[in-house]
Amino acid sequence: MKAKLASFVASFGLPRLIITGFLLALFILAPIVGVDLPMQITNVINRFSWNAILVLAMVPMVHSGCGLNFGLPLGIISGLLGATLSLEFGFTGPMSFVMAVVISTPFALVLGMGYGALLNRIKGGEMMIATYVGFSSVSFMCMMWLLLPYHKADMVWGLAGKGLRTTISLEGYYDKVLSNFLQINIGKISIPTGALLLFALLAVAMWAFLHTKTGTAMTAVGSNPTFAKAAGIKVDKIRMLSVVMSTWLAAIGILVYEQGFGFIQLYMAPFYMALPAVSAILIGGASVNKATIVNVILGTLLFQGIVTMTPTVMNSVIHTDMSEVIRVIASNGMILYALTRRSEVSR
Amino acid sequence: MNNKRKWIFRGCTLLVVLLIAALMFVVGRGHTVYIDNKTLEYNGETYNALQKVEVWVNGERLSKLSKRDRTMTTTIGNGFEMKLINTVNKGDEPTEVTVNLSLPYGWDGILVNIPGYLANLPQEAWMSEFIIEAAPPEEGEEEPGEDEIPTAEF
C-alpha cells in the first residue's frame, strides 16, 4: 500500500500533489469560513475562459521539442496590434473582435515565422532565448505604442493627442462579447458559454491536428529529432509550424483574455504573461516535452482556482492577503520542478 | 593531519569573522544624542538652566543653546565626547568643560541635561532615554503594489 502510494506520488509529482491538495483544502474551507462559494465557482470558470487559450498556446511548441514557450509575449503583441488597429479603424461591437482576430493573424504569422527561424538556428537553447525574445519585443513595443500614429480619441493620451494609453477600455467594443454570447445562468452560477465554446473549438482542432500526419510528425520531431530526420521529416519546417501556431494562439488568447477582462493592457503588461501560462500547463501535468489538451484544461482550472480562491479564503481565515506570495511561490516552484526533472533532461 | 589543520584553519577563520561582527556591534552602534539646557528638578532641588552654552562636537560648533534650548547630534559607538563653553550667568566669563559620556547600548535616543551634569548629580538624574513617537503612517505606505510583484495580474 505504502509502495503504491509512493509510486503514485512519484508519477504525479509532489508539487502537483501539494497544489491540488491546497486547492481542495481551499474549497472545503470556503463554506466553513463563510465565503460565497457559487460566486467563487463563477469566478474560476470565468477566469478559466479568459486564460485557457493562452495556456493552449504552449502545446504545439512542447510537442515539437522547442520546450515551454517563454516567448509568449511575442504572440501577445501580435494580438495587441490587432486589437488596437481594429479599434483605430473604427470597428465597434462584436465586429471589432472579429476584425482584431483578422488583423492580428498576419502579424502573428510573420512574427512567428521570424521567431521560428531564430529558434531553428539555436536548437537546445530555446527557452532562455525565447524568454529574452519576449522581453525585447515587449520593451521594443513600449516605444512603438508611443510613436505609432494612433489617433482615436479614446485610445490615446488626452493631453498630447498621441501615444496610446496604458489601459484602454473595451466598453462599446468587444467587452464580454464572447462571455455574454449564449451565457447560461444556473442560480448564482453563470457560465460564459461563448468563450468556452471558442476554447473548445480550438482545443478540438488542436487535438485533431495532433492526430493528422503533420501532427504526428510534430510529436516525432519533439520526442526524437534524429529519428524524425532519418524518417524523412523536415524537422526545421515542422518546428517552424509549431512556433507559428503557438504565436497565433497567443494572439487569439490575449484577445479572448481582453474581452473577458474588459481592457486592453499595453506597455509592460505582457512582460510576465508567459510565466502564469507556463506554470498552469505544468501544474496540469505537462512536462518540458510532453503536453496534452487534458493538461491544459486541468492546469488552467487548478491555477485559476488557486488564483481566485486564495485571496478570499485567506482573507477570511487570517485577515491578510498572502495570495500574491503564495501564487509566486507555487507557480515558479512548479516551473522549477519541471525544469529539474531528470528524465526530461535527457532530450 | 593535513585535514585536521584545514579544519583548525577554518575554525579560526570563522572565529575571526565572528569577532569582527561582535566588534562591529560595539563600535558601530548609532545613537542620537539630545542635549538640553533646561532647569532640572531632582530630589527637591532645582538646578537652573545656564545663560548660554556652546556645544562643540568633533571640533565643530554644533549649536549655541540659550535657556530651555535643545540640540541634537548623531554619534557612532559607545563613547561620546563634547566640549561645552558655558556662561552660567549673564556677564560671567565663559568656562570650558569637556564631557565624556558612556552611552547605554540599548537606547537609540539619549537625552542629556547640562545643568544636571554640571552639578555632578548621579547619572540617572541627567541622562534618560528619549523615545520618538512612532511616525504616523505615511500616505500610500501600504503593502507593496501590484507592479512590484513579478507575476503581474493575470
Place this chain on the structure above:
Amino acid sequence: MSGKQQNAGKTAFTFLRNNTVPLMFILICAVCIPISGFSPSYLLNEIITRLGRNAFLILSLLIPIMAGMGLNFGMTLGAMAGELALIFVSDWQIWGIPGVVLAMIVSIPFSVLLGWVCGKILNMAKGREMITSYIISFFINGIYQLIVLYLMGSVIPIAHSSIKLPRGYGIRNTVSLLNMRQCIDNLLAVRIAGVKIPVLTLLIIALMCILIVWFRRTKLGQDMRAVGQDIQVARDAGINVERTRIISIIISTVLAGFGMILYLQNIGNLSTYSAHSQVGMFCIAALLVGGASVDHASIGNVFLGVILFHTMFIVAPQAGAVITGDSMIGEYFRVFVSYGVITLALIMYEMKKRRQKANIGEQLALAQKEEEQHE
C-alpha cells in the same frame, strides 16, 4: 600578398564579429552624448559614481561563467541576502562603516544557504542552467516576500517601528539607510576638477579583481575552469564536478550580496521589494556590453561594460527627449537595449556553440576519411 590581405580581412571580420556588442554601444554613445548635451564633467562624475556602485556586483558574475554555468541570473539571490542583512543591521541601529561591515558578515550565511540551494537545483538541470537560475530568482523572490512581508515583525523580531508597516509586521516599502549612506564612498574620497572619486570603493573593487585573478590560479579555480571546459573530461580527471559547481555558485552569491550592500550604501535607501528585481538583468547586460559572452568573461569586460552601459543609461533618456520630445521614449529605449543586448549575446553564444559542434563533426569525418584511405 593578396593572401595576406585576405587574411587581414578575415581577422578584421572575426574581430568585428567577436566585438559586435561593444562596438554597437560605442556607436550609440557617440551619437547620444552630443545630442543629450550633458557637460563632460557631469558625465564623468556620473560614470565614476556608477562604476563604484555597480562594478562589484558585476564582478560576482565572473566565477560561474568560468565554471561553465553561464550567466548567473541567480545573483539576485545574493542581492536578496544582502538586503535581508541590511534590514537587520538597520534594525539593530549599527551605523556607518561598521554597519556596512556587519551587514556583509550577516549576509554571508544567507548567501551561502541560498547559493547552495541554487547550486543543488542547477546541478539537477545541467544544460539549462540559465533559464533555471532565472526561474530560481523568481521563486526565491516569493520566499523573500513571505519572510519580509509577513514573518518579519511577527515571527522574526524587529524592534523599530520606523521600518515596519503600520499594521505592525512586515517591512516598509523603503528602509532608510541614511546612517550609512555613502560612508565608504566618502571616506578617502578625492575631488579632481569637480569629479568626486570614491577612492576606498575603487580600492575594494581593485582588491576584488586581484582576488579573482588569484582565485583562477588556485586548485579550485583550475578545477572550475576544467569543469567549464568539459564536464566529462573533468570528471574523468577526478574532479568532483557537482561540488565544484555548487561552490562556484556559492561564491557568486556571496559576492553578489556584498556587491548589493555596496550598491545600496551608495544609494542610501533600500526599496525593500523592488531593489533586487532588476539588478540581475542590468548587471548581466552591462557585462555583455563589455564584450563578454556566455562562456567567456574577463575583468576588462566588467569595466568596459560598466562604462559603456551606464553612459548609454545616463544619456539615453535625455537624447530620446531631445529627438522625439518625449522623455519616456528614452526610458523605454534603454530598457529595450538592455534586453536586446542580452538576447543578442545569448543568440550569438548558441550559434557559436552549434558552429563549433559542426566543425568538430566535420573534423571527425575528415579524420575518419583519412584513416580509411590509409587502410
